[in-house]
Amino acid sequence: xxxxxxxxxxxxxxxxxxxxxxxxxxxxxxxxxxxxxxxxxxxxxxxxxxxxxxxxxxxxxxxxxxxxxxxxxxxxxxxxxxxxxxxxxxxxxxxxxxxxxxxxxxxxxxxxxxxxxxxxxxxxxxxxxxxxxxxxxxxxxxxxxxxxxxxxxxxxxxxxxxxxxxxxxxxxxxxxxxxxxxxxxxxxxxxxxxxxxxxxxxxxxxxxxxxxxxxxxxxxxxxxxxxxxxxxxxxxxxxxxxxxxxxxxxxxxxxxxxxxxxx
Amino acid sequence: xxxxxxxxxxxxxxxxxxxxxxxxxxxxxxxxxxxxxxxxxxxxxxxxxxxxxxxxxxxxxxxxxxxxxxxxxxxxxxxxxxxxxxxxxxxxxxxxxxxxxxxxxxxxxxxxxxxxxxxxxxxxxxxxxxxxxxxxxxxxxxxxxxxxxxxxxxxxxxxxxxxxxxxxxxxxxxxxxxxxxxxxxxxxxxxxxxxxxxxxxxxxxxxxxxxxxxxxxxxxxxxxxxxxxxxxxxxxxxxxxxxxxxxxxxxxxxxxxxxxxxxxxxxxxxxxxxxxxxxxxxxxxxxxxxxxxxxxxxxxxxxxxxxxxxxxxxxxxxxxxxxxxxxxxxxxxxxxxxxxxxxxxxxxxxxxxxxxxxxxxxxxxxxxxxxxxxxxxxxxxxxxxxxxxxxxxxxxxxxxxxxxxxxxxxxxxxxxxxxxxxxxxxx
Numbered sequence: 136x137x138x139x140x141x142x143x144x145x146x147x148x149x150x151x152x153x154x155x156x157x158x159x160x161x162x163x164x165x166x167x168x169x170x171x172x173x174x175x176x177x178x179x180x181x182x183x184x185x186x187x188x189x190x191x192x193x194x195x196x197x198x199x200x201x202x203x204x205x206x207x208x209x210x211x212x213x214x215x216x217x218x219x220x221x222x223x224x225x226x227x228x229x230x231x232x233x234x235x236x237x238x239x240x241x242x243x244x245x246x247x248x249x250x251x252x253x254x255x256x257x258x259x260x261x262x263x264x265x266x267x268x269x270x271x272x273x274x275x276x277x278x279x280x281x282x283x284x285x286x287x288x289x290x291x292x293x294x295x296x297x298x299x300x301x302x303x304x305x306x307x308x309x310x311x312x313x314x315x316x317x318x319x320x321x322x323x324x325x326x327x328x329x330x331x332x333x334x335x336x337x338x339x340x341x342x343x344x345x346x347x348x349x350x351x352x353x354x355x356x357x358x359x360x361x362x363x364x365x366x367x368x369x370x371x372x373x374x375x376x377x378x379x380x381x382x383x384x385x386x387x388x389x390x391x392x393x394x395x396x397x398x
Numbered sequence: 399x400x401x402x403x404x405x406x407x408x409x410x411x412x413x414x415x416x417x418x419x420x421x422x423x424x425x426x427x428x429x430x431x432x433x434x435x436x437x438x439x440x441x442x443x444x445x446x447x448x449x450x451x452x453x454x455x456x457x458x459x460x461x462x463x464x465x466x467x468x469x470x471x472x473x474x475x476x477x478x479x480x481x482x483x484x485x486x487x488x489x490x491x492x493x494x495x496x497x498x499x500x501x502x503x504x505x506x507x508x509x510x511x512x513x514x515x516x517x518x519x520x521x522x523x524x525x526x527x528x529x530x531x532x533x534x535x536x537x538x539x540x541x542x543x544x545x546x547x548x549x550x551x552x553x554x555x556x557x558x559x560x561x562x563x564x565x566x567x568x569x570x571x572x573x574x575x576x577x578x579x580x581x582x583x584x585x586x587x588x589x590x591x592x593x594x595x596x597x598x599x600x601x602x603x604x605x606x607x608x609x610x611x612x613x614x615x616x617x618x619x620x621x622x623x624x625x626x627x628x629x630x631x632x633x634x635x636x637x638x639x640x641x642x643x644x645x646x647x648x649x650x651x652x653x654x655x656x657x658x659x660x661x662x663x664x665x666x667x668x669x670x671x672x673x674x675x676x677x678x679x680x681x682x683x684x685x686x687x688x689x690x691x692x693x694x695x696x697x698x699x700x701x702x703x704x705x706x707x708x709x710x711x712x713x714x715x716x717x718x719x720x721x722x723x724x725x726x727x728x729x730x731x732x733x734x735x736x737x738x739x740x741x742x743x744x745x746x747x748x749x750x751x752x753x754x755x756x757x758x759x760x761x762x763x764x765x766x767x768x769x770x771x772x773x774x775x776x777x778x779x780x781x782x783x784x785x786x787x788x789x790x791x792x793x794x795x796x797x798x799x800x801x802x803x804x805x806x807x808x809x810x811x812x813x814x815x816x817x818x819x820x821x822x823x824x825x
Binding site for chain 1 (some may be wrong): 419420421422423424425426427428429430431432463464465497519521522553554555556722723724725743745746751753762763764767803
């Protein structure tokens, strides 16, 4: 160990310093941290926002006080009446010699008040006016409404999410068929309470490739013809159905599918 | 070896089972009224009668609630279209939405009015029923009631409510009140008693009217046999009110003041052999109503503080409280079907309304709400309709409702104040 000379204490004397090492380490660390941050931010997915999705609206309401049990019951307000069913009248056959502009089936005839009456259209035998014309308009709306895909029928709650198996697809089709018919299945109020407990009717329907109803026959009638008629009417009203999956086409065309109806 | 054979057999048997078709099950239908078109009747020289018949038939079918009556203004078919299926253009009826079509012919021969009615299923273009009814030329509405009942029975396989019964009610005229008897819709009305204050009538199965009258001072019980003369059947010294005939018409139940309270008595049809069947000295027991089998009686009692509906056996035993909701329940009426009692109740908003209670489950349902005061219910003879008084159109009028309360109509009666209807099956 050598003794330090006074020169060694002099501030003017250059000394060995470790600052550069610290600077280098610091820079490296910063680069690593910044790089890691950059890399992580790349890794994280940006949240996908589906702008087409229907927003879920929720409104907060005050919870109602439960009705006193000793009070007499009140009637629930009636739901709004269902939209009136308007039946499209059969298109009137037009003589081939008369040149009559045939409207496209899907087109919706919109009455335009500005439309000039001249030149007057040729009065066609059986031309629709007034109520019939209005019915046409409603019928056209109905048709367009029917053409729209039904969201409720997309998949079943207990169905296979992929739905790639033929069997499952078949079952899904039958489920869809059942749901479609059920929506049109109404029975007359005239059925007595007693009959509502036991009436059953078995029918067989045949469905074409495009979903059209080929045949609906009563295999086993109930004891009440009103009920049987209502069941057949529900099937006919529902047609056309969704087109069946490929592997069911032959079966549905040839043998059809049996359906048992109860009230 | 045996086991493998068995396995093979099981497999072979299960092949047809696997191949068995799937039967789709569909249920849970929506129930809806049947759209019905009643074509204006064709009439040969009996226009006025045909018009009355048509009005009554439409009204009867409308109040049932199971048919959606289509407005004749919208009909597209030819007014002179025939009665036969071959003459009917069913497409014109289906175009207006009709699923059921009723066609009628009204004809007059001397004093006899004849009606032929046919019911068609529009979808299949087939006749499903044909009825012929005859009656006096002055009774087209009665013929309509019979046709309406026949149509109802055809569709529901139950007896109709219109032609088998009559109603009795009180009509107020100034300070007087009189008792009337009429067909179910108020037509063919005849006064039964009009001596000052005659109130609270009931009609027995053989057409005898029982009512409360003040004609001898104290309110007492009187009866008027069909075609006979009114007679008092209660002791005039005690206030007696609210007579109710047993379903067989052989007994009569009423309330009579006794001491501080009012008790229910049951007597023979002529008032003899009266027996007191309630005994709660300080309380009021009133408004007796018989069950359809004549074995039980519903009544009102304030024995627990406020008026509530009770039931007991016809001899007064086995008293049970029926209503626990509401603080003012009165005027019970027992359905001829036996399962339901209709009553008037004042709700917490102080409105009087008609309610139904299931005798078995004691579930209370409401028939009227928010339309004036609705009181004094009585059932149709088949138990499918309830008649009651309502102030919804001003003065107290008679209204009829289906049991779900969804279809309610005012009876087509002359202007006036009508109270306390009782609708009974009459032989």
